[in-house]
Structures are given as C-alpha cells and as structure tokens.
Amino acid sequence: METVFHFDLAFVWAGLIAFAILAYVVLDGFDLGVGILFPLLDNDRDRDTAMNSVSPVWDGNETWLVLGGGGLYAVFPLVYATVLPALYAPLTAMLIGLIFRGVSFEFRWRTNRGRFLWDWGFFGGSLLATLAQGIALGALVQGINIVDRQYAGGWWDWLTPFSLLTGAALLVGYVLLGATWLVMKTTGPLNDTARAFAGRAGLITLIAIAAVSVGTPFLNEVYLHRWFDWPTVVLSLIMPLLVMICVWSLYRGLRLHRDTQPFLSAISLFILCFIGIGISFYPYMVPPSVTIWDAASPDDSLAFLLVGAGILIPIILGYTAYAYWVFRGKVPPGGYH
Amino acid sequence: MFESLDALLLARFQFAFTVSAHIVFPAFSIGLASYLAVLEGLWLLTRDDRYMKVYEYWKTIFAVAFGMGVVSGIVMSYQFGTNWSVFSDKTGPILGPLMGYEVLSAFFLEAGFLGVMLFGRDKVGPKLHFFATLMVAIGTLFSAFWILSVNSWMHTPTGYTINDVGQYVAADWFNVVFNPSFPYRLVHMVLAAYLTTAFVVGGVGAWHLLRNNRDNGARVMFSMAMWMALLVAPLQIVAGDFHGLNTLEHQPAKVAAMEGHYDTHKGAPLILFGIPDDEAEETRYAVEIPNLGSLILTHEWNGEVKGLKAWAKEDRPPAEIIFWSFRVMVGLGFAMMLIGLWSGVQRLRGRLFEAPWLFRASVLMMPAGFIAVLAGWITTEVGRQPWTIYGLLRTADSVSPIGAAAVGASLLSFIIIYFTVFGAGVFYIIRLMLKRPDAGVVDDSSGPSRAAGITPMAVFKDIPWINQVLSRRS
Numbered sequence: 001m002e003t004v005f006h007f008d009l010a011f012v013w014a015g016l017i018a019f020a021i022l023a024y025v026v027l028d029g030f031d032l033g034v035g036i037l038f039p040l041l042d043n044d045r046d047r048d049t050a051m052n053s054v055s056p057v058w059d060g061n062e063t064w065l066v067l068g069g070g071g072l073y074a075v076f077p078l079v080y081a082t083v084l085p086a087l088y089a090p091l092t093a094m095l096i097g098l099i100f101r102g103v104s105f106e107f108r109w110r111t112n113r114g115r116f117l118w119d120w121g122f123f124g125g126s127l128l129a130t131l132a133q134g135i136a137l138g139a140l141v142q143g144i145n146i147v148d149r150q151y152a153g154g155w156w157d158w159l160t161p162f163s164l165l166t167g168a169a170l171l172v173g174y175v176l177l178g179a180t181w182l183v184m185k186t187t188g189p190l191n192d193t194a195r196a197f198a199g200r201a202g203l204i205t206l207i208a209i210a211a212v213s214v215g216t217p218f219l220n221e222v223y224l225h226r227w228f229d230w231p232t233v234v235l236s237l238i239m240p241l242l243v244m245i246c247v248w249s250l251y252r253g254l255r256l257h258r259d260t261q262p263f264l265s266a267i268s269l270f271i272l273c274f275i276g277i278g279i280s281f282y283p284y285m286v287p288p289s290v291t292i293w294d295a296a297s298p299d300d301s302l303a304f305l306l307v308g309a310g311i312l313i314p315i316i317l318g319y320t321a322y323a324y325w326v327f328r329g330k331v332p333p334g335g336y337h
Numbered sequence: 338m339f340e341s342l343d344a345l346l347l348a349r350f351q352f353a354f355t356v357s358a359h360i361v362f363p364a365f366s367i368g369l370a371s372y373l374a375v376l377e378g379l380w381l382l383t384r385d386d387r388y389m390k391v392y393e394y395w396k397t398i399f400a401v402a403f404g405m406g407v408v409s410g411i412v413m414s415y416q417f418g419t420n421w422s423v424f425s426d427k428t429g430p431i432l433g434p435l436m437g438y439e440v441l442s443a444f445f446l447e448a449g450f451l452g453v454m455l456f457g458r459d460k461v462g463p464k465l466h467f468f469a470t471l472m473v474a475i476g477t478l479f480s481a482f483w484i485l486s487v488n489s490w491m492h493t494p495t496g497y498t499i500n501d502v503g504q505y506v507a508a509d510w511f512n513v514v515f516n517p518s519f520p521y522r523l524v525h526m527v528l529a530a531y532l533t534t535a536f537v538v539g540g541v542g543a544w545h546l547l548r549n550n551r552d553n554g555a556r557v558m559f560s561m562a563m564w565m566a567l568l569v570a571p572l573q574i575v576a577g578d579f580h581g582l583n584t585l586e587h588q589p590a591k592v593a594a595m596e597g598h599y600d601t602h603k604g605a606p607l608i609l610f611g612i613p614d615d616e617a618e619e620t621r622y623a624v625e626i627p628n629l630g631s632l633i634l635t636h637e638w639n640g641e642v643k644g645l646k647a648w649a650k651e652d653r654p655p656a657e658i659i660f661w662s663f664r665v666m667v668g669l670g671f672a673m674m675l676i677g678l679w680s681g682v683q684r685l686r687g688r689l690f691e692a693p694w695l696f697r698a699s700v701l702m703m704p705a706g707f708i709a710v711l712a713g714w715i716t717t718e719v720g721r722q723p724w725t726i727y728g729l730l731r732t733a734d735s736v737s738p739i740g741a742a743a744v745g746a747s748l749l750s751f752i753i754i755y756f757t758v759f760g761a762g763v764f765y766i767i768r769l770m771l772k773r774p775d776a777g778v779v780d781d782s783s784g785p786s787r788a789a790g791i792t793p794m795a796v797f798k799d800i801p802w803i804n805q806v807l808s809r810r811s
Contacts, residue, residue, distance in 0.1 A: 092419070
C-alpha cells in the first residue's frame, strides 16, 4: 500500500473535513455536555441559565455535523456510502437523540405542565447522542469491512467492548466540556456546582483517555507500528506529556477561579485526542482498507467545492465568532428567554 | 418482525415519511423568514409599533418551527448514506458539492444569525438585528436554491459523464446546477412557500378578526396575507403551468400519469376525474373535456399527447397515486386564487375587515399550502419513479445493502418519534397562534365605516405603512 504523502486536493479536503468534525466535537460537545449535566443541577433557575447559555449558539454548533456529513458525501462519497451503513444503529440513535435535544430548546418554554418532559428530552437526547457518537467513533477506529465499494460487515459489528469504552470516554469528555463551559458562562452557586463537576470530570476524562490510548494500538498492526516504531514512537512520549500539561492547566484554572482557562484547557485536551486519532489513522479514511486517496471524489469535484469553501469558511468563522461575541461574558441568571 | 417485508420498500417508506415530515417545516419557514424580514424592515421604516408586535408574535412561532426543520433536516442529510449508499457513492461527486454549497452558504448563515435574531435585540440594536433577520431569510432562500438544484438534477440530469468506477462526475458545472427543470422548480417551490406562509398568517389574522375585527395586529396580518394571496396565487398557477410544460418536455411519462392517459392521442381530452387503473391500463369512469388536454399541454387543438402505454410497464410511474395528488394540488391552487380575488373585491369595497365569511374561509384554508406542497412533491417524486436519477439509475439499484430489520426498526422509531415530538411542536404552535397579537385595537370613533372611501388611494388605506408615508407627506 502506497502511503507516501501527497499534498493535493484530496489531502486538503481530508484536513477540512477533519477540521469540521473537530469543530463539531468541541462546539456541540459543550452543548451536549450541558445537556447531560442538566438534571444534576441544583434547581430550575440554574437549569434555565444553563440551557440559555447555549440557546443562541447550539444550532450553529450542530451545523458543523451537517458539514461533516455533507462534506463526506461531496468529497469522500465512498466513506459516506460505507461508514454510514456500517454504523446504522448508532447513527440512527444519534439522530433520534439530536431530535429530542434540539426541539427541547424551544418546546421547554412553551409549556408549564409538560416542561419536565422536555427537561428529560434535553437530558436524554444529549446523553443518547453522545453515547452514540462515542460508540460510532470506536467502531470506526476498530475498522470497517468494505468489499467492492460496499459495507460487507454485520449489523452488530459496531458493538464491542472497545466501542463501549469510547462511548463512555466521550460521555465524560463532553461532561468536562459542558462543565467548564458553565464555569466560564455562569456566576454564583451554579458556577460553584459547575466547578465541582469539572473537577471530577477532568479526572475521569484523564483515566478514559489513558484507557482508550492503551487499547487502540492493539486493535491493528498499523496502529501498533505507528505508536511503537521509530521515529513515530517519539509521539508516544510527547502526546502524554501534552495531555498532562492540559490537565494541569485545567485544575490550575479551576483552583484560581480563572473561569475561562478550564474551558480552553478542556478544548485543548480534545484537540490532542483528535490529533492522536489522526496519527493512528493516517493515511486511512476508513481503516483498514480505504485511504484518503481511494475515497476522494474526482479532482474536479474537489476543486469546485474548494472554491466555495475557501471563500465561505472564513466568512462563516467570522460571523460565528461575531455571534459568540454578541453573547460574550456571563449569562444573566435565568437567561435570555 | 420485518423479515417478511422488502428492505427496498421499507427504505422507500422511510424516505417518503421523513422527507414529507421535513418539507412541511421549510415550506413554512422560508416564507415566514421573509415575512419577518419585511415586518422588521417596515418597522424600521415607519417605527409603527404594530409591525414590531406582529414581528415578535411570529418570531416565537418561527423559533419553534425552525427547530423542528433543523432536526428533521439532519435526519435527511444522514439518510442518503445509511439507506441509499449506492446512490450516494455514484452521485457524491456531482450532487455532494451542491449540498456542500447549501451547508456553507445557507445552513451556517441561518444558524449563525438565528441566535442574534431570537435573543440578541437588546445587545445589538435595531439595525444589526434587522440585518440578522435578513441573513436568516436569505439563508432559507439559498438553501432552497441549492437543494432544488440537487433535486432537479435527479429529474433532468445534464452536464455529467460517468467515470471508471461508475460515478456520475461533472463535465460542466453550470449545466449541472442550472439543469433544465431547475429554474421552474425553484420558482414554483419558493412561491409555494410564500403562499403557504401567507395562508397561515392570513388564517391566524382571520381567526382573531372573527373575535374582534378591530384588532390591530390581526388586521396587519390579514391584510398583508391577502395581498400575497391576490398577487402570488395567480402567479403560482402560471409558474405551475410553465413547470408542467417543462415536465412534458423532459418527463412525458410523468405527465401522462398525472393526466391519466394510457393511450396516445391526437387531440387528447382533459380528464377531470376518473379512477386510473395501472393494471388494466385504463382510467375508469373518466369525466373528460374533449381536446382540452392537447390544448393545455401542446397549445394545439389536435396536438399529440403520449399515453403511458408508450413506455414499457417497468418504466412507468404509478398513475394511481399522482393522478390524485396532482388534482389535489391544482384544486388547492385555484382555491387560493379565489380567496385572493375575494379579498381583492372586499378591499375595493373598503370592507376587508368586515367580511366574516372571508375570515371563516381563510381559517379553513390555513393548512391549504401545506397540503398543496405535499401533494405537489408527491406528484413530482412519485412521478420520477422507477428512477432516482431519471433514465439513469433505478430506485431498486440505489439502495444500501441493508437488512429489512434495520430499516424497519429505524422506520418505526422515526414514525413514533416524529408523531409525538412534531405533534407536540405543532400543538405548541397552534397554542401560540390562539394568543391575541397584543397590538391594540383600531380607534375608529371618528366613523365606523370605510365603505364610503372608494377613491383609488382607499384601496391602499389598509396598508398601514403606505397610509403612514402618505399622511407624513401631506
């Protein structure tokens, strides 16, 4: 298998799709984390505040998921056409979770008698979507069996101890993101509660990262060589070090009441994990058989969409930043509704 | 439990169900977003508080409907891959980039500014807030542009070649995007969205006018909606006719099925009603007008109209469905036009707000747009069968290698969840609509009747902003 590096349109697009997925995981990660923490908050007023801290931005955050999916369809149709059937059950569960979570933002304010239903919908939807994403990720890391441009595995291949482990890991990771987001965006007792959750979630996340990292290299030969052969073995030393720095920064921020630092540290942790997966995967899009270049659309399609992406993604980042800027700072208790 | 059923059939059911549930929301939110932009623009222009009250009223409803559109849309964007993987692999290089453009130019724009629109007025001030509303409205239109281009290409594919792994790839992007049926479909759908919204807004206005015809907010809603009905409904009928002629050129089998023609005729009749039977290849109990079918379709008295028998049986769309869906759509279109004309007459008489029977009819017509949109889409999509890409890729060859159990289980979950979740959402929306607009009542103590004022300008007196601009000038 040719694994020489090509800097071409397919590689650029692999980078862009990776960026979209990372943006999704970080941005919707904190929304979903807030949703998972929702029932654990002290009272209804705190729940109002927590939900409203994400109400103005959740839709934009979720759009990165659509870009991830739509982008795959456009530039790596083979991945879209094989990974999605392979992950049929977890992805369907994710969609169902996102339906409940998404409608709850508005439905919750439209009823008094039924509010508890949408509180549960918000929590349950967030939890289900998160677990499903984590399990789907684990299943992808394990590898997907493709024959003749079609998924050739069974309907339960995605369910393994490893994928359950990644499901649990993503769950605590999102809780960490959500808790640190609330630390950044809230004041008073809610801020204290969030700080306590962030402290606990940080520790469990660290354990989860360790468990997944130890498990991954033994899933297949490529991963094993990547992490234990010279020169890439160096990464096996650097990555854990960087992770420890992030965790140290997280706890320091929490202890010194620097309310933005824990959130940024948690994001950095996610970026590191994402890079770790990238190191394992490269040059594959779908391990163990489909590389970036196998899966790519013809150059003409890649170029056509890249023109638009080159112009529009900076604009999108601009107005997304503006929307966050408009709602910067602490959320007034109770929120905007 | 689903093993006795065919995975293909279940996948088709699932697509039909989820896309039908989805289209209802965009059809409403495309129109409503534009309406909100107009209301806020008018408010900025006149600072007339009524517009702001009506804006806030519909903004709340928009938020609920938009959320449902978003979540049901995400299901669509993943369903292509899960259930129609062969289609996805083959069309990805050509349709994927168009959908990519939809995400980049439309979805982010809507989502990015929605937060500011819903929650940010106090933070950004009125002008930037109007800009946010405008961006959301433009986003919905961009979305319509790209997704209708995708859909139209599936009906009238042009500008492509086929590569060595069997994928459709672009030879000429302009011809891909602006394929032959796209302009017609885009105009027809955007007008449909505007009409759908107009009849919802008009129906809500009418409902409140029936209770108190001096309600300011209700008057603004009803008057604006009836202008739309008067002007846009006839336009839509013309646009629909053009679209139909375009379909006759590119998909004559669909038109034959819509018309219930099995035999090829010169001087074909227009079959008003009848019961098409695909098995027996005839339309029973047909009520026909001689030669009118040829006249409408070919604009010639004795023009030739092909019947379904001109195609092999396995290449025909099912007339039993689209004969009816087409008639439902056309019937509702004409009913909308009649309401528009009726309102025009009432307005000319200066009695737009003293017309309880028009109000009642408008309340009754509230769901008309939704039903017409669904019927129209059923006509065009079922009429494309048995193809996903017309003439190139059969539906049966597009489906994922999936088991009936997986599709059946997800179909069942979607049905249950959509009915409960979206049912609740529609219930909340209706409850919001039953609230009074809260924009005060008309103070017409100076004289109750507008009937006397049949000057040319009197027609426009119901439009507050024109009224205001006029009185400001004088």
